[in-house]
Amino acid sequence: MAGAVLAVIAPFANLVGYFYRKEEEVSKRQKLANLKDLSPGSYIFFSYPQTGDPKIDNDPFRQYVLIMTHDGHLRVYSRVCVHLWCLPSYIPSRGALICPCHGSIYRDTDGVAVDGPAAYQQYPTNALPMGVIEVDQNGDIWMVGVEGRLGYGREWQRVKPDDLVRRVT
Numbered sequence: 001m002a003g004a005v006l007a008v009i010a011p012f013a014n015l016v017g018y019f020y021r022k023e024e025e026v027s028k029r030q031k032l033a034n035l036k037d038l039s040p041g042s043y044i045f046f047s048y049p050q051t052g053d054p055k056i057d058n059d060p061f062r063q064y065v066l067i068m069t070h071d072g073h074l075r076v077y078s079r080v081c082v083h084l085w086c087l088p089s090y091i092p093s094r095g096a097l098i099c100p101c102h103g104s105i106y107r108d109t110d111g112v113a114v115d116g117p118a119a120y121q122q123y124p125t126n127a128l129p130m131g132v133i134e135v136d137q138n139g140d141i142w143m144v145g146v147e148g149r150l151g152y153g154r155e156w157q158r159v160k161p162d163d164l165v166r167r168v169t
């Protein structure tokens with residue numbers, strides 16, 4: 001009996017873990033790169049918040065991508081597809097993140113799904129959660145938090161992607 005109950009709830013362990021994350025786990029200040037490491041159309045995959053333990057850092061719910069879009073804007077997106085939680089890849093030539101499971105396509109400019117099953121979900125459940133980043137006077141890029149619910153979308157209030165990129169002087 002206990003085994004059956006465990007089998008039913010095990011798939012939701014990640015989800016429960018997410019909702020009960022401690023504040024420091026979604027607001028840690030973590031250096032991602034320097035502006036000179038990026039050029040338009042380039043990107044870097046990383047995990048956040050990083051612990052140094054690969055078993056934890058490889059958790060799909062910690063996977064993000066830092067992108068410099070073709071027009072030079074910085075964006076950080078969670079890589080957990082808001083359809084059924086596969087990990088989209090970034091395809092610079094398409095200016096989009098594309099999910100390998102059912103083909104959802106997310107614009108790199110704002111992380112909103114424009115095609116595939118995720119595009120049929122209502123805002124904000126059709127949009128990838130975004131990283132909040134700071135760029136300091138040395139050009140270092142820091143992630144300082146997350147806007148949205150990983151695997152589910154954004155918070156209910158609409159945010160402009162550029163509002164999540166802060167210049168620190």
Ligand code: FES
Nearest residue numbers: 081083084099102
């Ligand atoms: S899990 Fe990404 S499109 Fe279905």
